[in-house]
Amino acid sequence: MNPSEPPGIVPIPEAARPKPPQAPVRWTLLILLWLAFFLNQADRQIFSVVLPLIRTELGLTDAELGLIASALVWTYGLLVPVAGFIGDRFSRRNIIGFCLLFWSGATLFTGLCSSVVQFVLLRGVGTGGGEAFYAPSANAMLGENYRHNRSFVLSIHQSAVYFGIILSGLIAGYIGERYGWRHAFYLFGGLGIVLAAVFFRLIPEDVPAAGPASRQESTTQIVATARAIIRKPTVILLTLGFGCMVFVNVGYLTWMPSFLVDKFGLSLTQAGFSALFYHHAGAFLGVLSGGKLADHFARVNPRNRLVIQALGLLLGAPFIYWISMSQSQAMTYAALFGFGIFRGWYDSNIVASLYEVVAPTIRSSAYGLMLACAFLIGASAPYLLGVLKPTLGLTIGLASLSGVYVVGGLLIGAGAIWFFEADKEHSL
Known part of the structure; x- marks a missing residue:
């Protein structure tokens, strides 16, 4: 063992790792994860785009609007290390599907918000908490299923960040001006719910990368x-x-x-x-x-x-x-x-x-x-x-x-x- 490696962490044997699926499923996986990552970034950004409309309609202060935005990042930061640990011990397909469903539902219901508390709970905690569980499992799942062209595939997946942020600005701004800011949340949240259903339908359940650990073992490894x-x-x-x-x-x-x-x-x-x-x-x-x-x-x-x-x-x-x-x-x-x-x-x-x-x-x-x-x-x-x-x-x-x-x-x-x-x- 390398001296810098902490005790209690054992590399996963090659035979125990999930086997890559057949080619059609492999490329379906990349396409669906690209769309999920696109919505991950878009759902995070639309609040900032329609922020002037929210401020005008609800009379929120700039500090309150900033607090709503910060709540999402605080929640994400607190939960992402937990998400990484869980992603090695449970089905990544299920984690991705359920977190996509969860944050999309929170985004959709954000369109019903009328107070700071509601925005913090739905957009900050709901959307931010759901999104935190996506990246660790998605990147690991892509790495396992595309071992021979891993860098290329991960680069394609990463490109969803740029498209998600740019197009969400254009689409959310257009919808907000013509139909009201609430409809931007309805649209992106609804698309995510549909995508979650498609993901569960087309992607087979995978085997966890590592077996479940006891609470004492988990704590020891983390420390x-x-x-x-x-x-x-x-x-x-x-x-x-x-x-x-x-x-x-x-x-x-x-x-x-x-x-x-x-x-x-x-x-x-x-x-x-x-x-x-x-x-x-x-x-x-x-x-x-x-x-x-x-x-x-x-x-x-x-x-x-x-x-x-x-x-x-x-x-x-x-x-x-x-x-x-x-x-x-x-x-x-x-x-x-x-x-x-x-x-x-x-x-x-x-x-x-x-x-x-x-x-x-x-x-x-x-x-x-x-x-x-x-x-x-x-x-x-x-x-x-x-x-x-x-x-x-x-x-x-x-x-x-x-x-x-x-x-x-x-x-x-x-x-x-x-x-x-x-x-x-x-x-x-």
Whole structure:
């Protein structure tokens, strides 16, 4: 056993792993999971797109709207490590199907909300809690069923993030303007419920990756894994840097459509599309170029993956400032695109950098804990920006996010310079 591996965690024998299904089912699985991930991201984003309509109709304050957005991220951050642990012990097909059904139902009923408490419970706890159980099981299921072209398949699956965020802005804005904000939630929630039924119908139930563990065994494994992770300063610094990135990203996604409506007088459809399209178009190109750069320079020294991440945050910071301070739509969109390029550099190495310093047998657990910490750090961004909006305004609030990017870049850079060599794993 590798010395850095915690006791009590035994690799799953090859013979005990679920066998890949036949080709038609394999590609059906990818298509259905792509659609599920699309709705996962879309359901998370539509609130921000129709936020001005909700504020006008219900008379909610900016702080209350920010609290609603933060509640989803807090819930997600708390539950995602639990979801990763459960995903190794129960049928992943059932976990994905039921969580899709749960968060879609919560999204649909969000259209009936009329108070802050209802929004927090349905959108924050319901949608956020259901979505937390999707990614760990979905990525593991794809990895098991597409072993010979795993990277390609996971890249296709990841592309649903960009399409989900961009198209939800366009569709939700259009529906909100013409039929009311409630119908946007009805549409996306209803589609998810239908997709859950199709998923259960077409995808056969799989065998759990590991047998169920007793409560004492589970607790021992979790504690041992956490200890192995926190002993490495590089992992801690990567997690704090990830938290800075999530803080900026969640704050931007929540308030950017409203910012464009207020500053340039755009319609909801225009603002929802523009706030998301230019940034994520840049991010798509940034992911591709950042991944290529990191793979090239990592052959010389694996620490260069962290260097690319740090540069992504440091070079992206000025563009975040220009987004807020630009006086024309064209300059704002150019800044959004540049911000996206360097956000993509960072995104391309989130998992790869972590895997350089974490033993193979605890990578899923480490990533789950990293996600939890980062999302709990970043969850407060929508609420804080909402609190600052009436006094400082969104222009200053969004511009200040550039400083958070700088802090994140410096933290990851410190890990690369001072701790990486001692923390890196050799048995990869």
